[in-house]
Amino acid sequence: xxxxxxxxxxxxxxxxxxxxxxxxxxxxxxxxxxxxxxxxxxxxxxxxxxxxxxxxxxxxxxxxxxxxxxxxxxxxxxxxxxxxxxxxxxxxxxxxxxxxxxxxxxxxxxxxxxxxxxxxxxxxxxxxxxxxxxxxxxxxxxxxxxxxxxxxxxxxxxxxxxxxxxxxxxxxxxxxxxxxxxxxxxxxxxxxxxxxxxxxxxxxxxxxxxxxxxxxxxxxxxxxxxxxxxxxxxxxxxxxxxxxxxxxxxxxxxxxxxxxxxxxxxxxxxxxxxxxxxxxxxxxxxxxxxxxxxxxxxxxxxxxxxxxxxxxxx
Amino acid sequence: xxxxxxxxxxxxxxxxxxxxxxxxxxxxxxxxxxxxxxxxxxxxxxxxxxxxxxxxxxxxxxxxxxxxxxxxxxxxxxxxxxxxxxxxxxxxxxxxxxxxxxxxxxxxxxxxxxxxxxxxxxxxxxxxxxxxxxxxxxxxxxxxxxxxxxxxxxxxxxxxxxxxxxxxxxxxxxxxxxxxxxxxxxxxxxxxxxxxxxxxxxxxxxxxxxxxxxxxxxxxxxxxxxxxxxxxxxxxxxxxxxxxxxxxxxxxxxxxxxxxxxxxxxxxxxxxxxxxxxxxxxxxxxxxxxxxxxxxxxxxxxxxxxxxxxxxxxxxxxx
Amino acid sequence: xxxxxxxxxxxxxxxxxxxxxxxxxxxxxxxxxxxxxxxxxxxxxxxxxxxxxxxxxxxxxxxxxxxxxxxxxxxxxxxxxxxxxxxxxxxxxxxxxxxxxxxxxxxxxxxxxxxxxxxxxxxxxxxxxxxxxxxxxxxxxxxxxxxxxxxxxxxxxxxxxxxxxxxxxxxxxxxxxxxxxxxxxxxxxxxxxxxxxxxxxxxxxxxxxxxxxxxxxxxxxxxxxxxxxxxxxxxxxxxxxxxxxxxxxxxxxxxxxxxxxxxxxxxxxxxxxxxxxxxxxxxxxxxxxxxxxxxxxxxxxxxxxxxxxxxxxxxxxxxxxxxxxxxxxxxxxxxxxxxxxxxxxxxxxxxxxxxxxxxxxx
Numbered sequence: 001x002x003x004x005x006x007x008x009x010x011x012x013x014x015x016x017x018x019x020x021x022x023x024x025x026x027x028x029x030x031x032x033x034x035x036x037x038x039x040x041x042x043x044x045x046x047x048x049x050x051x052x053x054x055x056x057x058x059x060x061x062x063x064x065x066x067x068x069x070x071x072x073x074x075x076x077x078x079x080x081x082x083x084x085x086x087x088x089x090x091x092x093x094x095x096x097x098x099x100x101x102x103x104x105x106x107x108x109x110x111x112x113x114x115x116x117x118x119x120x121x122x123x124x125x126x127x128x129x130x131x132x133x134x135x136x137x138x139x140x141x142x143x144x145x146x147x148x149x150x151x152x153x154x155x156x157x158x159x160x161x162x163x164x165x166x167x168x169x170x171x172x173x174x175x176x177x178x179x180x181x182x183x184x185x186x187x188x189x190x191x192x193x194x195x196x197x198x199x200x201x202x203x204x205x206x207x208x209x210x211x212x213x214x215x216x217x218x219x220x221x222x223x224x225x226x227x228x229x230x231x232x233x234x235x236x237x238x239x240x241x242x243x244x245x246x247x248x249x250x251x252x253x254x255x256x257x258x259x260x261x262x263x264x265x266x267x268x269x270x271x272x273x274x275x276x277x278x279x280x281x282x283x284x285x286x287x288x289x290x291x292x293x294x295x296x297x298x299x300x301x302x303x304x305x306x307x308x309x310x311x312x313x314x
Numbered sequence: 315x316x317x318x319x320x321x322x323x324x325x326x327x328x329x330x331x332x333x334x335x336x337x338x339x340x341x342x343x344x345x346x347x348x349x350x351x352x353x354x355x356x357x358x359x360x361x362x363x364x365x366x367x368x369x370x371x372x373x374x375x376x377x378x379x380x381x382x383x384x385x386x387x388x389x390x391x392x393x394x395x396x397x398x399x400x401x402x403x404x405x406x407x408x409x410x411x412x413x414x415x416x417x418x419x420x421x422x423x424x425x426x427x428x429x430x431x432x433x434x435x436x437x438x439x440x441x442x443x444x445x446x447x448x449x450x451x452x453x454x455x456x457x458x459x460x461x462x463x464x465x466x467x468x469x470x471x472x473x474x475x476x477x478x479x480x481x482x483x484x485x486x487x488x489x490x491x492x493x494x495x496x497x498x499x500x501x502x503x504x505x506x507x508x509x510x511x512x513x514x515x516x517x518x519x520x521x522x523x524x525x526x527x528x529x530x531x532x533x534x535x536x537x538x539x540x541x542x543x544x545x546x547x548x549x550x551x552x553x554x555x556x557x558x559x560x561x562x563x564x565x566x567x568x569x570x571x572x573x574x575x576x577x578x579x580x581x582x583x584x585x586x587x588x589x590x591x592x593x594x595x596x597x598x599x600x601x602x603x604x605x606x607x608x609x610x611x612x613x614x615x616x617x618x619x620x621x622x623x624x625x626x627x628x629x630x631x632x633x
Numbered sequence: 634x635x636x637x638x639x640x641x642x643x644x645x646x647x648x649x650x651x652x653x654x655x656x657x658x659x660x661x662x663x664x665x666x667x668x669x670x671x672x673x674x675x676x677x678x679x680x681x682x683x684x685x686x687x688x689x690x691x692x693x694x695x696x697x698x699x700x701x702x703x704x705x706x707x708x709x710x711x712x713x714x715x716x717x718x719x720x721x722x723x724x725x726x727x728x729x730x731x732x733x734x735x736x737x738x739x740x741x742x743x744x745x746x747x748x749x750x751x752x753x754x755x756x757x758x759x760x761x762x763x764x765x766x767x768x769x770x771x772x773x774x775x776x777x778x779x780x781x782x783x784x785x786x787x788x789x790x791x792x793x794x795x796x797x798x799x800x801x802x803x804x805x806x807x808x809x810x811x812x813x814x815x816x817x818x819x820x821x822x823x824x825x826x827x828x829x830x831x832x833x834x835x836x837x838x839x840x841x842x843x844x845x846x847x848x849x850x851x852x853x854x855x856x857x858x859x860x861x862x863x864x865x866x867x868x869x870x871x872x873x874x875x876x877x878x879x880x881x882x883x884x885x886x887x888x889x890x891x892x893x894x895x896x897x898x899x900x901x902x903x904x905x906x907x908x909x910x911x912x913x914x915x916x917x918x919x920x921x922x923x924x925x926x927x928x929x930x931x932x933x934x935x936x937x938x939x940x941x942x943x944x945x946x947x948x949x950x951x952x953x954x955x956x957x958x959x960x961x962x963x964x965x966x967x968x969x970x971x972x973x974x975x976x977x978x979x980x981x982x983x984x985x986x987x988x989x990x991x992x993x994x995x
Contacts, residue, residue, distance in 0.1 A: 096712065096910065101956060108953025226356070227949070281503050292764070
């Protein structure tokens with residue numbers, strides 16, 4: 001059943017699959033960590049991944065370079081973020097309802113405009129994606145070298161973004177503000193931090209990051225945009241960030257776990273074709289529920305998560 | 315299954331066959347509608363259905379309407395609504411419509427229903443399907459002959475009869491050409507997730523498969539990309555995919571719904587479609603055929619495949 | 634004057650819908666269709682046309698129950714995003730009993746099928762409730778994850794052990810016809826499930842508002858610490874409210890099987906559980922308003938399908954419009970009437986000496 005683990009080339013292939021499947025989840029989970037740390041549920045991650053994917057496709061086609069795709073992905077997902085932040089932060093619409101609304105809206109918008117931009121469906125999309133390149137020396141590391149260091153620039157950007165997010169969160173005044181707002185907004189407010197403004201900015205950044213996950217799917221993985229191609233990755237990211245204990249590094253590790261579970265699911269279908277595929281398909285979800293149970297008690301969500309902030313009367 | 319209709323078509327080959335129905339449709343105001351589960355831009359099953367319906371409406375001068383992305387619970391309502399609006403023939407595009415059509419057909423006895431890939435033609439219900447085994451057998455033969463590793467690969471979404479027939483045909487063809495070989499299969503459980511299609515195919519390739527036959531909808535693109543990146547070859551489905559993938563596609567199983575739907579709908583009489591299980595295969599090339607061979611497929615292999623096709627048409631080979 | 638504005642403000646949800654439809658109308662016009670024809674088809678198809686109204690009510694039945702499945706646990710402070718999974722598990726259990734339990738009198742069998750559906754959904758909801766009550770694990774995430782598990786479980790059963798032999802698509806055999814819910818609008822598929830939904834909405838409105846159980850849940854939801862001091866067993870209340878919510882969702886799945894499909898299908902629910910969250914909030918989390926919110930959303934969905942069929946509008950526009958409507962109505966509901974602001978605004982208008990630009994800056 002697990003023979004492939006003992007075959008070097010198959011093992012590296014398997015790990016490559018696992019890491020590639022983790023990256024969109026990792027981007028979205030990173031975005032989710034930021035937003036939830038500031039006390040805002042971002043159920044709209046799914047819609048943001050989708051709008052990022054669409055932006056990636058449109059930008060790459062218009063500008064002819066994948067970098068244009070990245071810019072458009074950030075822009076489109078960021079705009080989704082502005083809508084979400086306006087609703088859930090400024091107008092105090094229930095955060096989960098606002099997120100669901102964003103998901104529905106983005107599904108409709110991207111599909112509608114995809115038909116405007118790509119009238120012939122996938123056939124007419126000529127998307128120039130990122131190319132993989134080896135990082136010297138590191139790519140020669142046995143087994144791990146190829147899966148981790150023979151990838152493309154968006155993949156590598158995770159190596160920078162995750163530590164950066166951690167550093168911002170735990171080592172800068174702004175990160176302290178975010179965490180304070182998520183734990184005890186009233187105190188933060190008293191200390192002179194603008195709760196609403198900070199939450200607004202954080203939600204927009206959170207969505208833009210999730211958009212990069214969508215851009216990765218289009219610009220690095222499949223080079224086409226198809227309707228509803230996010231296929232639930234934003235929801236999985238929500239699980240990943242909780243599994244990762246609302247910590248950027250933890251979220252990345254959880255995303256990798258999900259990616260590997262999915263890869264294992266695809267892989268085990270060959271070695272045990274008699275076991276119904278549905279059991280493999282539920283594996284990542286069951287695994288994360290179990291992981292939540294195992295880590296229970298040690299995981300504490302931000303205290304003010306999901307709560308509106310209303311400045312008390314002056 | 316052989317019908318007089320097909321015999322007639324075979325005799326009056328090619329364009330002549332399509333000309334016959336146009337005379338038959340003298341009555342005007344005949345309308346038909348097609349209800350599809352997915353989007354009409356998927357380069358695959360749904361797009362084939364949409365384009366097929368469009369072609370049939372043009373060829374036969376029928377008015378046509380369509381609904382796409384109709385979810386499971388909305389099926390009966392969509393079908394019944396068309397029936398109430400006076401559409402003569404309502405098509406459920408895909409076997410998942412079987413049960414809904416049966417229920418709606420009972421309540422709308424004056425409307426004819428047609429199920430694509432359906433299994434039961436009774437009352438006012440007809441089915442149209444393909445001999446998936448035969449076409450897949452042909453592809454399997456090519457794969458078996460051309461495979462260097464002796465391992466073929468099949469990627470499907472769900473184990474429904476459409477997919478399992480393709481897999482069984484493909485495997486039978488592969489083993490006929492290479493008795494010591496094997497065919498690996500992967501199920502993505504999703505017709506449209508491109509990334510999953512791609513990863514499933516990469517996995518098959520890393521297991522040694524070098525002849526891949528992907529059979530999903532949108533997700534097929536992912537498979538083809540994986541094949542192109544890894545430099546392995548394989549097969550297309552629904553249309554002559556070599557146009558879009560000149561290096562990768564060795565041959566395609568063309569399920570030409572334009573030909574099939576035109577042929578089926580040309581049987582409309584007095585606004586009704588006589589109930590029948592319409593089936594198409596190699597014997598009806600206007601609806602089901604192979605496309606262009608890739609230059610890598612040697613003349614010997616091509617001859618062997620053509621001989622096998624002739625054998626299947628004649629009923630001598632029954633995969 | 635202030636009264637007029639206040640009245641207009643009370644109707645804000647209606648303005649929001651119009652605003653959303655206006656934005657959607659621009660998209661429809663951009664796609665080359667006449668928005669008025671399109672919306673005419675939608676409204677007529679959803680509420681006026683006999684069969685169209687039928688389609689609306691058919692959709693309304695499960696969404697109404699799914700909405701209750703959100704409202705009930707939320708009273709005790711639990712956000713149940715798992716309606717979708719509970720619908721699937723309810724349908725799985727009730728279909729199992731419908732197909733494999735034999736030899737019972739018809740009525741007893743029917744009752745057992747309903748109970749099985751409720752227990753299936755209820756137990757599925759109990760898992761996140763237990764994890765929440767005893768291990769403090771966030772129920773939002775567990776319920777989302779369990780949706781995927783449930784959908785795959787149903788998929789496994791209907792394409793494996795429960796699959797009808799020779800079926801062209803994964804579904805179970807047909808259940809016996811003594812279990813069918815009766816039709817209430819001849820010629821349409823509207824079944825008595827809608828009546829169950831309406832009765833339950835009313836019942837739960839009463840229970841939540843007047844019964845000690847409902848008041849206990851509210852206390853737990855508002856302030857679990859205070860509830861504890863008041864002698865309420867917080868954990869038990871969490872479990873019960875979630876079980877009841879899940880049971881109602883399970884009933885939604887059951888009526889889809891015994892009222893509409895008569896079989897268990899792979900992927901039979903297109904997200905009714907998530908629709909339930911939307912209608913619950915549109916109804917302001919009050920069961921008595923829930924039927925209206927649900928009628929509105931189901932009408933929008935059913936009417937949108939008619940719009941697609943009647944004038945050939947692409948389904949993608951319709952999804953975008955649904956999203957717009959949800960966003961605008963949700964936003965409008967969150968607005969609070971700011972009486973002092975409007976009073977100041979009116980006073981300024983009456984005093985012509987104030988520059989126009991000033992009032993904008995307020």
